[in-house]
Amino acid sequence: MLAAISILLVFQLIGEVIALAFSLPVPGPVIGMALLFAALVLRRQIPGQLQHTAHSLLQHLSLLFVPAGTGVMLHTQRLTNEWLPIVASLLISTVLGLAVTAVVMSALAHFTRKH
């Protein structure tokens, strides 16, 4: 558990340092994820502890969005005044994003399997 958490934090830290050093637009944790993925590919297996810790952390992934979401209270004014463009934009764009991705990937997966 302790070792696995340290691994995650070390990779996050390396990611943050790289993001800052090269002033990349991508945040440190995403770079950390890519680096840990690369390390696992090189190692060819997942250490048991890491598997366990990653699983328990990801099981409650949606909880981690609650603090940022509660920030909704800072924007009640704007959300009231502009509720129509905001609600319509979120709804239409989320449906389109899901649908376009799914349709394109389905079509190509089908095509790739045939050839």
Place this chain on the structure above:
Amino acid sequence: MDKSISDIWVYLATSPLLWLTATLLAYQGAYWVFQRCGGHPLTNPVLLAVLILAGILTVTGVSYQRYFEGAQFVHFLLGPATVALAVPLYAQFRKVREMALPVTVALVAGSLTAIASAMAVAYWLDGSPATILSLAPKSVTTPIAMGIAERVGGLASLTAVLVVLTGILGAMIATPLFRLMGIRNHAVQGMAMGLASHGLGTARAFQISEQAGAFSALAMGLNGLLTAVLIPLLMPVVHRLIG
């Protein structure tokens, strides 16, 4: 008792302990309701927890900044959790590699669709420029989206809220939408959920299967990278339209 209830309240309301505990309890209560309602999309636990907490803070007059002093410990875990997504991704590595071409093309098509449609709809319905710009990165994970919004003239804290709302919405509508469209492949479902609704879509995808979750994590990471590149490139066009 040598202290009145209000003295105790004044102490607790300013300590991180109370709001950290409140965040965990609100989420667990919301999750209990979600399970009790058979996982009905309208009882999304994040949505309920946010409403409960925002309600409590508004009624008690505690500021969001004070709340966040406690809740930041939960917020911080988003970083290590993002890194941890490499684990399911690696577990599905073979499957992901087989699908490299479909994943790449779907990523570009989906990413452009999500960005352009979010801004186009808000523009068409007379949203203010700050709102339109804050909506642009709404499909990618909070830290990336906030960084992008700041750079292009949106409001980072508004974007954080729009990102969470998008995630809740994606988690709510994905399954019914796929049923309607006849999309059954878990890799495809996960890919679409991670792309359109980042970590919250990914959390939902893991409930479908390990494979859906892995593709969702992949889509979330890749779309974060691509959106960070695409939005600044689209800005000259956007600025000509909204001034």
